Amino acid sequence: MKSRVLVVDDNPELRELINLRLEMAGFATAEAEDGVAALEVLRQRPDCQIILSDIKMPRMTGPELLQAVRSQGGEQLFILFSGDLPRAQLNQMAKLGVFEILEKGHGEAILESVRSAQAFLERKV
Amino acid sequence: MNSVQNIEGSQIQAFTKAALDLGLDAQLLIEVEQRLALELERLGQNSRLRGLLAQQQQDQLHWNNSLRVAFWSLVLAHEAVWVSDLWKTALVQAAFLRDIAHEVGDDHPGKAVAMLDALGFDNEPVKQIIWQHHERMDGQGYPSHIQGRWIYPPARIAFMADALANGVDLNQSSALYDPELLKRWQTMVHGP
Numbered sequence A: 001m002k003s004r005v006l007v008v009d010d011n012p013e014l015r016e017l018i019n020l021r022l023e024m025a026g027f028a029t030a031e032a033e034d035g036v037a038a039l040e041v042l043r044q045r046p047d048c049q050i051i052l053s054d055i056k057m058p059r060m061t062g063p064e065l066l067q068a069v070r071s072q073g074g075e076q077l078f079i080l081f082s083g084d085l086p087r088a089q090l091n092q093m094a095k096l097g098v099f100e101i102l103e104k105g106h107g108e109a110i111l112e113s114v115r116s117a118q119a120f121l122e123r124k125v
Numbered sequence B: 001m002n003s004v005q006n007i008e009g010s011q012i013q014a015f016t017k018a019a020l021d022l023g024l025d026a027q028l029l030i031e032v033e034q035r036l037a038l039e040l041e042r043l044g045q046n047s048r049l050r051g052l053l054a055q056q057q058q059d060q061l062h063w064n065n066s067l068r069v070a071f072w073s074l075v076l077a078h079e080a081v082w083v084s085d086l087w088k089t090a091l092v093q094a095a096f097l098r099d100i101a102h103e104v105g106d107d108h109p110g111k112a113v114a115m116l117d118a119l120g121f122d123n124e125p126v127k128q129i130i131w132q133h134h135e136r137m138d139g140q141g142y143p144s145h146i147q148g149r150w151i152y153p154p155a156r157i158a159f160m161a162d163a164l165a166n167g168v169d170l171n172q173s174s175a176l177y178d179p180e181l182l183k184r185w186q187t188m189v190h191g192p
Helices: A012-024 A035-044 A062-071 A087-095 A107-122 B003-022 B026-045 B047-057 B060-077 B085-097 B108-118 B124-132 B153-165 B170-176 B179-190
Strands: A004-008 A029-032 A048-053 A077-081 A100-102
Touching: A004 A012, A004 A035, A012 A029, A012 A107, A029 A035, A035 A048, A035 A062, A048 A062, A048 A107, A062 A077, A062 A087, A077 A107, A087 A100, A087 B108, A087 B124, A100 A107, A100 B124, A107 B085, B003 B026, B003 B060, B026 B047, B026 B060, B026 B085, B047 B060, B047 B085, B060 B085, B060 B153, B060 B179, B085 B124, B085 B153, B108 B124, B124 B153, B153 B170, B153 B179, B170 B179
Parallel strands: A004 A029, A004 A048, A048 A077, A077 A100
Antiparallel strands: none
């Protein structure tokens, strides 16, 4: 079953653009304006197994969302935008399990990463 | 084709022969050869990396090892649908850039990444592969002892490719590798 993709970004236009692109590619989506709202969506939508998140957002940032999800035992695949984070913080996030770290604004790369994440969820051992 | 490309061509043919001897599918290997040639061409065109790579090429033994790791990375990635095109390119680049700091200690991945950061190289997937290419599924890898399930997926390929490039028998240390990749490898060698 295809995962729903949760798009977390405080920029509503960008969020809409990413959602539209994902929906055109056949993905169901959900959205949240920051980490706090994302945690609420995750409580209501357990089918969100892929999270596409911005880094800098009010109330709760992308790295804080990742930390919160992992501390609650969540194993969702995170695709994060690198922003201008220092190396130490990027590596700290990576230790918590990041599926991909992308430069913001690369539409095709976003879609490719989401497709890759979906295939990763479906792989069998 | 210049002399370096000739050497690379003969090296790649040698890897292909070794892989055929192991029982890998000829068609798969042809496709891997083609992809590797394409990626090497792309690497050669990257003006930001040209100086670094020229320096790496001075040490032919080392360069051949990078080529071998790149080859095995693409073999392992070949039929894994979760390996994006972006990751295939990143795996090849990482194979050639992971030792640019010329360090051998446990911190050599970190030093290579720091060097790439300092040079303004902004491909984070390549840097994450380099940083995590010695992390193991049992959590006992380095430099960060990342738990297996959190290791960056293409870095799992790089780790396994490194073992194959160095002739390690994967079955003797199966707990170190991603189980799906290991199963994929066993199927490639022994059939389904």
